[in-house]
Amino acid sequence: MATNFARSVMMGPMTVIIAAFIAIAAAVAGFAVRFLRRDETFEGLIPGLLPAPGQQVARRHVRRGQQPPVAVRFNPPDGVRPGLAGVAIDGRVDPVELSATLIDLAQRGWLTLHPLAHSAGSKPYDWQLYAAPQPPNEPLSPTEEELLAAAFGAGPATTLSAFRREPGVKSASDTLLGEAADRRWLRHLSSASSWSITSVGPTMIVIGLAALFWFGAGFIGIGLAVGGATFWGLTRKLPEPLSAEGYAVRVQCEGFKQYLATAEAEQLKFEVGIDTFGRYLPYAMVFGVVDHWRTVFSEALRADPSGELDTFDWLVLGDALQTVMILDLFSADFGIFDSLTTEFADFADFSGLDGITEGIGDVFDGFDGGD
Secondary structure (H helix, E strand, C coil): CHHHHHHHHHCCHHHHHHHHHHHHHHHHHHHHHHHHCCEEEECCCCCCCCCCCCCCCCEEEECCCCCCCCCCCCCCCCCCCHHHHHHHHHCCCCHHHHHHHHHHHHHCCCEEEEECCCCCCCCCCCEEEEECCCCCCCCCCHHHHHHHHHHHCCCCEEEHHHHCCCHHHHHHHHHHHHHHHHCCCECCCCHHHHHHHHHHHHHHHHHHHHHHHCCCCCHHHHHHHHHHHHHHHHHCCCCCCECHHHHHHHHHHHHHHHHHHHCCHHHHHHHCCCCHHHHHHHHHHHHCCHHHHHHHHHHHHHHCCCCCHHHHCCECCCCCCCHHHHHHHCCCCCCHHHHHHHHHHHHHHHCCCHHHHCCHHHHCCCCCCCC
């Protein structure tokens, strides 16, 4: 009798109201979190500019994703490597940021990449990475140090498939986000607070389902589960909000992205020279404009292939190196980008690092990739 009475209370009109209130409150809380995690910008300054040393400038919030008019920029922001440029664009670390960092290290002379044996017309099944015997005399960022240590900690050579299983690859993604925080690009970066926000939704779902199936909580259990799913959907993929400093760098990166996405072969060849294609390649990767970059490069190289392949001396293809092999390497069917990014995405999936694989499909439209 008591059980029937309790069950009737759990399924009564008041319970429906309580369940609806829980679900609505969870949705409101989710939107509030999204609202509070907005970017900042400097009040009264041209977007992309930083205050002069000692200058006091007010800050205001802007909606996440709001894009101000940007001026085309013909080179990367000063001191901003490709991985950090990717963080400035979207406030998070995806596999493409790590693969672009590796390519950037290669073109700067820290390592070389060798495709392993493959049948004619097919992609190599793996890539061999060799540490440079005489590396450049230049400082490395913490992320770059971790990636090189992960690759060559056990010796001067490794394969890409073995590299992806190294713990240093996972920690490098955290380090890259930490570098952005050290530059004061992020409004706040606390793994504890981020974890607590993302854990609220799943916790509510578990409690709601447990209340529904084990305790007969009826509509209250449903309300908790629905509210938890709503909150989780609204908050689980939120990027880190940018500070005004970070937002200014983002605007600069957007200007450079616009240049890479719209420049034509003759324009680039005349303005910067084909040799810069190798230096700009990692930026094209993180900006998601690698298809256009490849097309422009192919056109320029076909028009004048003589003496322009030195920029890719970090790709060791043997004595039969030909222009067509370079072009094939950067094609969608035989892409080094595909191999690199898939390896990083596979590592992220293997480790259960959902956040790292977000957006990879958008960045590499037409390539293999994870979520």
